[in-house]
Amino acid sequence: MPFLRKIASLEPVSRLRYRFEVLCRMEGVHERECPLCGHRGMFRAHGLPPRFDACCPACGSLERHRLLGCYLLGQADSLLAGRRVLHFAPEPCIARTLRNAPLAAYVTADLHEPAVDERLNIEKIDKPPNSFDLVLCSHVLEHVDDRQALSEVHRILSPGGTAILMVPIVEAWTRTYEDEGIRTHRERELHFNQRDHLRFYGRDFRIRVKETGFEALSEFTAYGDLAARYGLTRGETVFTARKPGSPPSA
Ligand SMILES: [Zn+2]
Structure with a gap:
């Protein structure tokens, strides 16, 4: 799995920072807008590996x-x-x-x-x-x-x-x-x-x-x-x- 391999290839400190940055982004990077339900705000990550800002938390739209x-x-x-x-x-x-x-x-x-x-x-x-x-x-x-x-x-x-x-x-x-x-x-x-x-x-x-x-x-x-x-x-x-x-x- 490239995602895990990338983490494994990093120095321990960098590895921790990389994991931390990924986790920080799971709940949204930029505010987005959903044309279907009107929700505005952070969108959740979705998929493996995660796609950031993918899923509307209000209606589930991708x-x-x-x-x-x-x-x-x-x-x-x-x-x-x-x-x-x-x-x-x-x-x-x-x-x-x-x-x-x-x-x-x-x-x-x-x-x-x-x-x-x-x-x-x-x-x-x-x-x-x-x-x-x-x-x-x-x-x-x-x-x-x-x-x-x-x-x-x-x-x-x-x-x-x-x-x-x-x-x-x-x-x-x-x-x-x-x-x-x-x-x-x-x-x-x-x-x-x-x-x-x-x-x-x-x-x-x-x-x-x-x-x-x-x-x-x-x-x-x-x-x-x-x-x-x-x-x-x-x-x-x-x-x-x-x-x-x-x-x-x-
Ligand atoms: Zn929505």
């Missing part, structure tokens, strides 16, 4: 949740008002925000998690075409047959409807890294950073989305002051894919 929150709330009138929304693998902090939004319908769905409105398989969604105007799908596609899932999301959307997508992606990679030979939990954790992940996306993710029939892929990326203010991961992106056709009127 960096990617707050990025999605900034995007959704920043254009709530055009994106959300009057829309029928389907939310796969709903994050509680996002779901709470959306339940208070002026939507025509809001349905949470998951294949395994019991605390959702409907048990749906994103690879074979048990809904007819034109069932929803907006589908939220954050950190789901790397777990499943993504081409099949994207085709299904496209099928159930209304003409002009949108899919909001977030995935683990390495922008320096031209090609997505996946290998069907990597099967065990331990191997997948080594190669894809989590035991149930099937791939790490490269920047060809955009091509993969468009190949399933979507057009006009737009991107909202954590940058500059926004990242500093809300404690976002710089460069992380929300992708919005639009299905061809006339958008539904709000």
Whole structure:
């Protein structure tokens, strides 16, 4: 573990100082703001090794949740008002925000998690075409047959409807890294950073989305002051894919 190795490599006094500095930062380094619950103040560290200022102590939001929150709330009138929304693998902090939004319908769905409105398989969604105007799908596609899932999301959307997508992606990679030979939990954790992940996306993710029939892929990326203010991961992106056709009127 590099974190422990780094500590072990230090002189005893430096080692103590390093540990002390890490511990001091666990409860927050800079004051941040949560767009989802409005909390302002220190955010807690999260993850191993710890990412400082990662977790909102009031609502539990992490960096990617707050990025999605900034995007959704920043254009709530055009994106959300009057829309029928389907939310796969709903994050509680996002779901709470959306339940208070002026939507025509809001349905949470998951294949395994019991605390959702409907048990749906994103690879074979048990809904007819034109069932929803907006589908939220954050950190789901790397777990499943993504081409099949994207085709299904496209099928159930209304003409002009949108899919909001977030995935683990390495922008320096031209090609997505996946290998069907990597099967065990331990191997997948080594190669894809989590035991149930099937791939790490490269920047060809955009091509993969468009190949399933979507057009006009737009991107909202954590940058500059926004990242500093809300404690976002710089460069992380929300992708919005639009299905061809006339958008539904709000
Ligand atoms: Zn919060």
